Amino acid sequence: xxxxxxxxxxxxxxxxxxxxxxxxxxxxxxxxxxxxxxxxxxxxxxxxxxxxxxxxxxxxxxxxxxxxxxxxxxxxxxxxxxxxxxxxxxxxxxxxxxxxxxxxxxxxxxxxxxxxxxxxxxxxxxxxxxxxxxxxxxxxxxxxxxxxxxxxxxxxxxxxxxxxxxxxxxxxxxxxxxxxxxxxxxxxxxxxxxxxxxxxxxxxxxxxxxxxxxxxxxxxxxxxxxxxxxxxxxxxxxxxxxxxxxxxxxxxxxxxxxxxxxxxxxxxxxxxxxxxxxxxxxxxxxxxxxxxxxxxxxxxxxxxxxxxxxxxxxxxxxxxxxxxxxxxxxxxxxxxxxxxxxxxxxxxxxxxxxxxxxxxxxxxxxxxxxxxxxxxxxx
Numbered sequence: 211x212x213x214x215x216x217x218x219x220x221x222x223x224x225x226x227x228x229x230x231x232x233x234x235x236x237x238x239x240x241x242x243x244x245x246x247x248x249x250x251x252x253x254x255x256x257x258x259x260x261x262x263x264x265x266x267x268x269x270x271x272x273x274x275x276x277x278x279x280x281x282x283x284x285x286x287x288x289x290x291x292x293x294x295x296x297x298x299x300x301x302x303x304x305x306x307x308x309x310x311x312x313x314x315x316x317x318x319x320x321x322x323x324x325x326x327x328x329x330x331x332x333x334x335x336x337x338x339x340x341x342x343x344x345x346x347x348x349x350x351x352x353x354x355x356x357x358x359x360x361x362x363x364x365x366x367x368x369x370x371x372x373x374x375x376x377x378x379x380x381x382x383x384x385x386x387x388x389x390x391x392x393x394x395x396x397x398x399x400x401x402x403x404x405x406x407x408x409x410x411x412x413x414x415x416x417x418x419x420x421x422x423x424x425x426x427x428x429x430x431x432x433x434x435x436x437x438x439x440x441x442x443x444x445x446x447x448x449x450x451x452x453x454x455x456x457x458x459x460x461x462x463x464x465x466x467x468x469x470x471x472x473x474x475x476x477x478x479x480x481x482x483x484x485x486x487x488x489x490x491x492x493x494x495x496x497x498x499x500x501x502x503x504x505x506x507x508x509x510x511x512x513x514x515x516x517x518x519x520x521x522x523x524x525x526x527x528x529x530x531x532x533x534x535x536x537x538x539x540x541x542x543x544x545x546x547x548x549x550x551x552x553x554x555x556x557x558x559x560x561x562x563x564x565x566x567x568x569x570x571x572x573x574x575x576x577x578x579x580x581x582x583x584x585x586x587x588x589x
Contacts, residue, residue, distance in 0.1 A: 211334050211456070212252075212454065213417070213455040215435045217434070218258040218438075221265065221269040231272065234438075235272055240471065251285070251329070252285060252287065253280055253286070253287045254381050255288065257383030290419075298317055301316045302314075320369060322337050322370050324378075325338075332376060333376045337370055341384065344357065359385075363382070375460075384418070386406075389423075391422075392444045392448075414457060415431060419434070422442075424453065435452065436448065443476060451467035453467055474501050476502075478504075479505070480504075483512045486504060486519070486522075505530045506533075554574075
């Protein structure tokens with residue numbers, strides 16, 4: 211039995227005010243091509259289909275087109291809601307479209323019934339567990355003590371009563387303890403949303419969503435496939451991919467990845483303005499089309515740097531400086547109250563703070579004249 215494992219599409223997402231819809235449509239087309247090459251039995255989509263609980267019309271249309279293409283290929287599709295999704299919206303018309311082979315997780319009410327697929331080795335039971343919080347699960351099991359995310363997921367899995375004699379697959383969207391996170395994920399302070407890996411013991415494969423970096427947790431049995439696109443510069447070094455899972459007989463499993471190639475990569479560039487605007491630096495690269503975070507190391511502020519850099523790097527998302535001034539954060543302090551200091555002294559201290567160097571004689575004279583003129587005007 212072969213599966214394609216996807217998650218965290220975040221359709222409709224904006225990154226640094228750039229819409230990702232065009233990039234998402236591009237990468238979904240590449241995923242369809244991979245599916246045509248691999249010929250899986252089913253596609254598992256482990257939550258965060260959309261980036262918002264009320265997605266845009268364009269995001270809904272994009273997912274609709276993707277599902278139609280999967281259904282035309284007579285694939286079984288299992289998609290759950292994540293923490294960014296509205297469970298009710300994902301579940302809409304799910305009973306009606308089940309016959310097309312597209313299975314959307316219902317709103318969690320304490321019962322998860324498996325879909326059953328078969329191959330030469332027998333049955334494979336597929337369970338869909340949408341993102342759950344302790345309060346939601348507690349309402350379904352009032353007689354059970356549920357205080358943590360681990361308690362909640364354990365209760366939900368025990369209620370499934372998975373058959374240990376057959377192969378069981380779970381599609382879930384939770385943070386399993388030990389997973390490496392990225393800046394683009396929603397996190398709970400202190401790791402309150404952690405789920406212990408041991409609760410997933412009854413399953414032969416757990417297709418996880420929620421974490422954006424592709425990774426195994428302990429073994430390839432528990433896997434995050436990661437996002438199909440980079441959604442923050444903390445992911446710049448990631449190789450995004452599709453996870454392909456093949457189950458043989460009970461206990462037999464192989465997991466591999468196939469790389470994805472985005473329309474625009476996300477990269478971080480660092481250097482002086484002169485270095486980064488040199489043709490020798492960017493020619494022969496994709497930097498001019500990529501989503502770019504630029505860090506300038508010039509000691510002097512480059513006037514209109516953002517507009518000037520965007521002539522070359524049209525998709526520049528972020529601009530920072532890393533120099534002596536930014537590396538030495540200081541505070542103005544002293545025994546004298548600020549109101550007892552003259553404006554020239556205060557401005558000189560401010561200039562020293564911002565530039566980590568005193569004003570030149572010419573600059574100091576200019577400021578004295580400017581301040582005197584301002585004061586004369588006030589008088």
